[in-house]
Amino acid sequence: MQRRNFLRAGAATLASLAASQAMADELGNFAPPRQLAAVRAKADRIIDINVCRRPFRAQGPRIESEQRYGKTIVHHYGHGGAGWSLSWGSAQLALPLIRASGPKQIAVIGCGAIGLTTARVAQMNGMKVRIYCKERPPEVASSKATGMWSPDSRICSSEHATPAWTQAWEQMARSSFKTYQSLLGLADQPVEWRDGYFLSDIPFDQPLPDSAHGGEDDESDEPDYPDLMAQLDDLRPRSVLLKPGSHPFRVAHAKRFTQMSFNISSYQRLLMDDFLRAGGEIVQQEFEHPRQFGNLRERTVVNCTGYGARALLGDTSIIPVRGQTARLVPQIEVDYALIYRGHNLFMLPRRDGVLVQAQGEHDFGNEDTRIDRALSVAAVERLASLFA
Numbered sequence: 001m002q003r004r005n006f007l008r009a010g011a012a013t014l015a016s017l018a019a020s021q022a023m024a025d026e027l028g029n030f031a032p033p034r035q036l037a038a039v040r041a042k043a044d045r046i047i048d049i050n051v052c053r054r055p056f057r058a059q060g061p062r063i064e065s066e067q068r069y070g071k072t073i074v075h076h077y078g079h080g081g082a083g084w085s086l087s088w089g090s091a092q093l094a095l096p097l098i099r100a101s102g103p104k105q106i107a108v109i110g111c112g113a114i115g116l117t118t119a120r121v122a123q124m125n126g127m128k129v130r131i132y133c134k135e136r137p138p139e140v141a142s143s144k145a146t147g148m149w150s151p152d153s154r155i156c157s158s159e160h161a162t163p164a165w166t167q168a169w170e171q172m173a174r175s176s177f178k179t180y181q182s183l184l185g186l187a188d189q190p191v192e193w194r195d196g197y198f199l200s201d202i203p204f205d206q207p208l209p210d211s212a213h214g215g216e217d218d219e220s221d222e223p224d225y226p227d228l229m230a231q232l233d234d235l236r237p238r239s240v241l242l243k244p245g246s247h248p249f250r251v252a253h254a255k256r257f258t259q260m261s262f263n264i265s266s267y268q269r270l271l272m273d274d275f276l277r278a279g280g281e282i283v284q285q286e287f288e289h290p291r292q293f294g295n296l297r298e299r300t301v302v303n304c305t306g307y308g309a310r311a312l313l314g315d316t317s318i319i320p321v322r323g324q325t326a327r328l329v330p331q332i333e334v335d336y337a338l339i340y341r342g343h344n345l346f347m348l349p350r351r352d353g354v355l356v357q358a359q360g361e362h363d364f365g366n367e368d369t370r371i372d373r374a375l376s377v378a379a380v381e382r383l384a385s386l387f388a
């Protein structure tokens with residue numbers, strides 16, 4: 001991977017969560033109302049490691065319908081690293097296509113973030129939905145995601161971010177955001193707002209040295225990504241640049257940010273429960289070819305197969321972007337996220353464990369789902385280095 005792109009895809013994608021480009025940071029003290037609990041970052045506390053592939057499309061998600069095999073097929077896939085974040089709004093964009101097909105009984109193929117939210121939005125609009133899928137949570141790729149509000153993460157390439165595209169993205173993001181605010185304060189905390197700290201060895205206005213990214217000769221053709229988050233500046237509190245020495249982390253520079261996050265295990269359980277309670281059915285079925293859609297009872301089929309659409313439809317516009325996360329034994333007292341700039345480290349406290357994500361240098365175009373334990377152990381060690 002070109003170093004420029006590793007920066008964009010890794011640190012910068014995460015950094016956009018923390019750094020508000022349009023507004024200057026406020027300068028403030030750490031001003032702790034209480035002590036921050038240290039993460040017990042040790043490799044022997046790893047309880048799970050997962051790998052999944054982001055279904056990236058340079059042109060953004062495919063949301064369009066076609067008539068084939070005697071059905072109306074509405075394609076709804078390719079949400080890159082932003083599937084959870086954009087899901088509700090994306091389903092709202094797909095809804096007119098689903099409605100236009102007429103019947104009130106529809107089939108949704110796929111039970112990940114996109115399939116479940118599409119099914120719920122259809123139900124809430126008076127439709128009867130049957131989900132057909134190879135896997136359901138917690139086996140789907142969506143179950144292995146990090147769980148951060150990241151609506152701009154690998155969602156399209158700069159080249160394709162036209163004004164019209166950006167407007168549609170913003171509509172999706174705002175609509176999702178609105179829905180997520182209605183899921184706060186519920187039992188099991190499916191959605192929460194968290195503070196986080198964006199840490200850096202060098203001042204934030206200084207570019208990272210090339211050595212921070214490695215992979216000099218990598219020839220991956222990862223594209224540049226557009227800076228979209230500034231469009232949503234009004235949806236989050238401003239970040240605060242902390243005075244040196246006023247925070248407990250072993251780095252020179254820190255900013256505090258506040259961001260929405262998802263406890264994916266309880267959140268997807270809630271989605272499943274709501275779907276079933278509203279009369280939804282789930283049928284386990286794998287499709288080898290889209291012509292098998294023709295055998296379904298429903299005349300409208302919404303294809304939410306995520307990365308699976310690549311093989312199912314032969315759609316090579318879907319590029320796999322590998323991602324690996326580890327979970328440490330839950331620490332309820334750790335209630336803040338961390339991003340360590342230039343060190344490809346992201347930590348998110350979830351109810352099911354302290355999630356540690358490490359960017360690999362060769363994630364783009366990489367469909368390998370084998371676990372690389374050494375990568376996660378190294379990330380946990382970098383995390384440990386931040387605490388005295």
Ligand SMILES: Cc1cc2nc3c(=O)[nH]c(=O)nc-3n(C[C@H](O)[C@H](O)[C@H](O)COP(=O)(O)OP(=O)(O)OC[C@H]3O[C@@H](n4cnc5c(N)ncnc54)[C@H](O)[C@@H]3O)c2cc1C
Binds near residue numbers: 149286
């Ligand atoms: C490491 C990592 C971290 C991430 N973190 C975040 C994050 O913090 N926030 C965020 O918003 N997004 C995040 N993402 C991105 C997010 O996970 C994806 O965008 C999202 O999971 C895509 O959901 P999906 O429903 O399209 O796909 P999937 O979850 O893959 O669901 C696809 C469904 O289709 C079914 N299916 C596929 N093929 C077939 C077939 N042939 N026949 C029958 N069924 C089939 C599958 O069984 C499954 O049920 C992350 C991704 C990764 C890899």
